[in-house]
Amino acid sequence: MPNKPGSSQITVEGTWILVCTYQRNExxxxxxxSLAAVRLPADSSLTAPQVIIVDNAPEPAAAQTVAEHLPSAVYLHQPVPGISSARNASLDAVPQDAQAVIFIDDDEYVPAHWLSAMIDTANATGADAVTGPVLPVFEEGEPEWLANYGFVRKLEHPEGPYPRRPATHNSLVRFExxxxxxMRFDEMFNFTGGEDSDLFERMQRAGAKYWWTKDVLIYETIPADRSTQAWLHQRASRGGYVRTLKIRRRLPGPVVPLRIAGEGVLRLGYSAARVSAKKLRRKPVTFKDHYYWHEGLGMITALAGRRRIEYARQDAQPE
Structure with missing residues (x-):
């Protein structure tokens, strides 16, 4: 996909970095x-990257943190709860003449070359979106079980066109x-998450092309309570719930529950077969082997009316 016809060049002046945050000031x-330390082109008119911070807490709790650590950033308080509402507020704050936005999470940090690598890759390839690896950094050290079991983040993909969907933890998207x-994030996913996979799926169906490069690797802080197999399994179950929401929206009708149930059962069976085969060959069972089981369970339990709410707040529970 090099030099996609009609793709305009992106500059650092035309790029905005979007961050949503919720009570994680440290x-x-x-x-x-890390953003303040990003290297900008020598001929840039900017002294710091252009950043928009959307604080989704009930009160503007992150204002002082932003003022102290990156005073040039645009700080917005979005009290309406929900991850999609926060992301849409950040998009609405971007100037209409912007060329690109970069999504990054508030528990990540970037190396100095990251911004230039993002923009250079987008310009060289003409891709509609550029993404790359996110390296987990464990607060209490990497657990021993992780070496064989694996983790959520996949770090290696072939350099080039990316047939899967990116996520909002490390992605540049052309602002057009x-x-x-x-395009906006669907607020149906406000409290469940999955709003980013839904957006990138809709973009892909509309013809968007994606590019993967290892040159934009960034780092994600993993706290102790997320460094467990139980948390990984819960995240996989949530993935099944989100998948159910997408199917119901895309394929309304009376037979949809049967399709969801059938797909959930197939995932359970596929996972069971993978795990059995690994055990027979005396090979380690990995997170990927278990993922389909818990995703299938998430789909089945969604049909039974059980919701997976990851971004709910005590001050605003979903109806």
Missing amino acids: LLAQLLD WFAERG
Whole structure:
């Protein structure tokens, strides 16, 4: 996909970095410090990257953190709860003449070359979106079981066109998808998560092309309570719930529950077969082997009316 016809060149002046945060000021400070240290082109008119921070807490709790660690950033308080609402607020704050936005999470931090690598890759390939690896950094050290079991983040893909969907933890997107085509995050996913996979799936169906490069590797802080197999399994179950929401929206009708149930059962069976085969060959069972089981369970339990709410707040529970 090099030099996609009609793709415009992206500059650092035309690029905005979007961050949504919720009561994680220490981690946000780490991210802001890394953004402040990003290297800009020698001929840039900017002294710091252009950043928009959306604080989704009930009160503007991150204002001081932003002022102290990256005072040039645009700080917005979005009290309406939900991850999609926060992401859409960040998009609405981007100038209409912007060329690209970069999504990054508040528990991550970046190396100095990251921004230039993002923009250079987008310009060289003409891709609609550029993404790359996110390396987990464990607060209490990497657990011993992880060496064989694996983790959520996949670090290695072939350099080049990316047939899967990116995520909002490390992705540049040409802003025309939002300014001209009107793409936004679906607020149906406000409290479940999965809003980013839904957006990138819709973009892909509309013709968007994605590119993967290892040159934009960044780092994600993993706290102790997420460094467990139980948390990974819960995240996989949530993935099944989100998948159910997508199917119901895309294929409305009376037979949809049967399709969801059938797909869930198939995933359970596929996982069971993978695990059995690994055990027979005396090979380690990995997270990927178990993922399909818990995703299938998430789909089945969604049909039974059980919701997977990851981004709910005590002050605003979903109806």
